[in-house]
Amino acid sequence: MLNNKTTIFIFSPSEIIYKGLYVIILELGLDAIHIANIDEFNGYTKTDGSILIILPTHWHKEFGSHIESNLFHSATIKFIDYSYNLTSDENLYIEDSTSEIIDKLQLKISAFSNQTSHNIIQELTSREIDVLKLIALGYTIKEIANELFISSHTAISHRKNISEKTGIKTISGLTMYAVIKEIIEIKDINTDNLK
Amino acid sequence: MSNFTAKNKIIDIIEHDSNMLFVINRFGIKLGFGDITVQEACIKYDVDIHFFLAILNVYHNDKYFPEKKFEEFKISDIINYLVETHQFYKTYIMPEIDRLFSFLINTNNPQQNILKLLEKIFINFKTEFNEHIEHEESIIFPLILELTEKECNPNHIQQKIAELNFTNIHSQFDDKIIDIKNILIKYLPPISDTNSCNAFAIAIFKFEKDLKDHSRIEDLILYPRVNQLFNSSAHVEQ
Numbered sequence: 001m002l003n004n005k006t007t008i009f010i011f012s013p014s015e016i017i018y019k020g021l022y023v024i025i026l027e028l029g030l031d032a033i034h035i036a037n038i039d040e041f042n043g044y045t046k047t048d049g050s051i052l053i054i055l056p057t058h059w060h061k062e063f064g065s066h067i068e069s070n071l072f073h074s075a076t077i078k079f080i081d082y083s084y085n086l087t088s089d090e091n092l093y094i095e096d097s098t099s100e101i102i103d104k105l106q107l108k109i110s111a112f113s114n115q116t117s118h119n120i121i122q123e124l125t126s127r128e129i130d131v132l133k134l135i136a137l138g139y140t141i142k143e144i145a146n147e148l149f150i151s152s153h154t155a156i157s158h159r160k161n162i163s164e165k166t167g168i169k170t171i172s173g174l175t176m177y178a179v180i181k182e183i184i185e186i187k188d189i190n191t192d193n194l195k
Numbered sequence: 196m197s198n199f200t201a202k203n204k205i206i207d208i209i210e211h212d213s214n215m216l217f218v219i220n221r222f223g224i225k226l227g228f229g230d231i232t233v234q235e236a237c238i239k240y241d242v243d244i245h246f247f248l249a250i251l252n253v254y255h256n257d258k259y260f261p262e263k264k265f266e267e268f269k270i271s272d273i274i275n276y277l278v279e280t281h282q283f284y285k286t287y288i289m290p291e292i293d294r295l296f297s298f299l300i301n302t303n304n305p306q307q308n309i310l311k312l313l314e315k316i317f318i319n320f321k322t323e324f325n326e327h328i329e330h331e332e333s334i335i336f337p338l339i340l341e342l343t344e345k346e347c348n349p350n351h352i353q354q355k356i357a358e359l360n361f362t363n364i365h366s367q368f369d370d371k372i373i374d375i376k377n378i379l380i381k382y383l384p385p386i387s388d389t390n391s392c393n394a395f396a397i398a399i400f401k402f403e404k405d406l407k408d409h410s411r412i413e414d415l416i417l418y419p420r421v422n423q424l425f426n427s428s429a430h431v432e433q
Binding site: 166169176 | 261309
């Protein structure tokens with residue numbers, strides 16, 4: 001299973017190598033960003049999540065630690081080198097076939113999802129449903145905590161989990177969600193609160 | 196994905212990503228491009244080419260955000276671009292979403308109650324958003340422009356600046372649009388008129404992307420620049 005949250009950068013002064021790799025990466029259903037020289041990279045420092053960097057071996061040696069320690073602060077980085085004269089199981093070699101390149105890229109990319117094995121269960125727990133119901137009825141965090149005999153801290157953490165699972169952050173969005181999922185009825189909500 | 200450069204033809208950029216048409220228009224460069232390149236267009240329309248390319252590439256490539264480059268641009272250019280973007284929301288995006296929404300609601304379908312709730316959220320969003328835009332254009336932007344003038348007395352407007360909270364004002368708007376989009380795409384039970392629903396979803400997508408870009412420019416570039424400017428001029432004053 002491919003992790004399509006991975007951002008791929010191709011560091012390459014060679015347009016031919018960039019274009020060739022780009023076509024293969026598109027076949028994988030992913031996209032890649034071309035960096036023709038190290039300075040261009042300064043425009044991308046806000047990138048977070050999983051980053052795969054494809055680069056010539058000598059650039060990896062020269063800039064690898066700089067890229068890792070200075071440029072990105074909130075990302076997990078993996079490198080894959082390409083080489084004109086050295087073949088290996090891990091690195092890309094100029095004479096590799098498409099399928100060899102795809103296998104090597106997939107191996108690296110799948111290593112990201114092993115590291116961050118996210119909770120893929122999106123169902124809300126019964127406690128979260130209780131909290132959601134009260135949010136939809138217009139209760140504040142403090143009122144929810146009182147009503148359910150939990151601390152405010154716990155109530156906030158439930159609210160955070162609900163947003164993560166549903167992808168919905170605002171109170172009116174969560175209210176809509178509760179109505180659609182029949183957790184509450186339209187007649188019970190104060191529609192004046194929907195903002 | 197490569198960044199656009201001065202040598203690219205405007206027509207090729209638009210062929211590549213048709214949403215760029217809206218962005219290019221905001222610089223006064225209108226349809227009928229012929230084979231003009233970015234460089235030629237910027238000379239013809241008197242646009243700062245570095246600013247133009249930065250805006251284009253940031254819009255086109257959501258991972259790209261050259262903060263250092265933005266520090267060199269004129270604040271008045273940034274504000275002009277933002278005002279043009281506001282115009283686009285007011286005169287095109289919002290009316291378009293309204294039109295598609297009412298079309299969706301007026302088709303006879305079983306989800307009407309839910310759609311009406313969603314409409315209510317959107318109407319409230321629109322009111323708040325319009326107020327926010329008005330506030331920026333009538334109070335905040337003129338104040339910022341005043342601050343960039345050499346003869347300005349920072350103490351004079353210190354009070355006003357202090358009253359304005361510049362940090363991440365926009366993320367709340369982004370969140371609301373993202374919620375509307377997610378409800379529409381992930382959770383709303385299927386609606387019989389698929390085409391109307393798709394057209395509405397695409398309009399929301401377009402707005403979400405544009406708004407995200409707009410917010411990044413305001414929150415990460417304009418307001419930090421203003422704070423910097425204010426701090427440095429206040430420092431000189433002492």
